Amino acid sequence: MRQSKLFTKTQKEVPGDEQALNAQLLIRAGYIHKEMAGVYQFLPLGLRVVEKIKQIVREEINSIDGQEMIATSLQRKDLWERTSRWDDEVVDVWFKSELKAGGEVGFGWSHEEPLADMMINHISSYKDLPTMIYQFQNKLRNELRAKSGVMRGREFVMKDSYSFAATEEQHNEMYEASKQAYTRVFERLGLGDDTYVTFAAGGAFTEFSHEFQTVCEAGEDITYINKEKGIAINEEILEKTDLAELGITKDQLEKVKTAEVGNIFNFGREKAKEVGLFFKDENGDKIPVWMGSYGIGITRAMGVVVEKFADNKGLVWPENIAPYKVHLVGLNLEDKEIADWAEGVYNALVERGVEVLFDDRDARPGEKFADSDLLGLPYRVVASKRGREEGKFEVVTRATGEVRSLTEEELFADFA
């Protein structure tokens, strides 16, 4: 991508209406645009990050036999009434609307009910189980107070999966597989070291659940962790937790702020019973399906990555989810020889399949470097008159500041 063609602009000033670091930087760098409180447009660079994260999640969920689909945003009132969760007193984040044709619809804040109902058409025998479906979708939640930039919005991208099993063993296997897949996801997002499988309350879903909590100052949750034993307990259930059973005492737990990047809920057979999702077992008996649901906040995870890795110069993306791997910064481009040379490198890298953002703009070096730092791509490759004379490129690793001087061959060997 040529930066001269990129429609988004960077800005020096910190937006006056954002306190959250993630929103400040993502807006300044042109990754997102604030539409209203808790609602952000994802611009080309931001979308690439979202898609990178989605792809990692997709690969991991596919690897445990999840099947991707896409559900509707509009949801039926009658379905949610079956499980007594249409009422605002029960689920207070509902956006709802009236149909002109009569009746009411809800805007999807989660999809257990419609997808369980849908599966009535596809599950009739134990031979159809186990199975897992998932989707990426914009979830709509009428938050009383949106905050923390993209970490707690009224509209956000979420991956949600739903497992359906005939037996408790099958169910536990899928639950465990999801947990493992999530662990791999957060590892690949660069959050592995600071992300804990956490015992938590189940909210509107179940009594207890497992959350994936990432240690992060900007997070909203308080979690008690023990790094050695890998134990983490959400403050909300600390009192109810039998610490002795976990082989730990309270003073072995460290209190930290965390952000919930994922969660998994175990519904047992209750949900299916309420919705009416049954299968016939070997004896021909009609049994409710075991269900679980599993979420990863894609855009929230993006916000957490920003919060954790950004420095005072701007964003710092882990290589796996950066919008581009290389920021090729062209200097002295008014000199045709230099411009041609930089163009040549750009084309060669693109041909070799390297994701490159090429700063070919007519701008001064200082501005280009400042923008480069702000955008936070993993590697900055400078093509300048000075470099041309030496036959070298200056390569700077954004995260560490390490500077190398590479020949064209070395550059290709490194990045292609």
Added chain:
RNA sequence: CGGGGUGUAGCAUAGUGGUAGUGUGUUCGGUUUGGGACCGAGUGGUCCGGGUUCGAUUCCCGGCUCCCCGACCA
């Protein structure tokens, strides 16, 4: 939803009951060219609705907005 704050140009901000200022962006001209360079000339603004007043961006009332704390929540 309770409490506190806020709203002035694309962005960030100052100020005033009497012609609204600065930085930045942007446009044009010139000098520059490895860390947001300089000079000159343009461009562009008081959240919405009422009220008080000769006159309101300023004061009052209402609404909306955004931010923060709390409650709630994935």
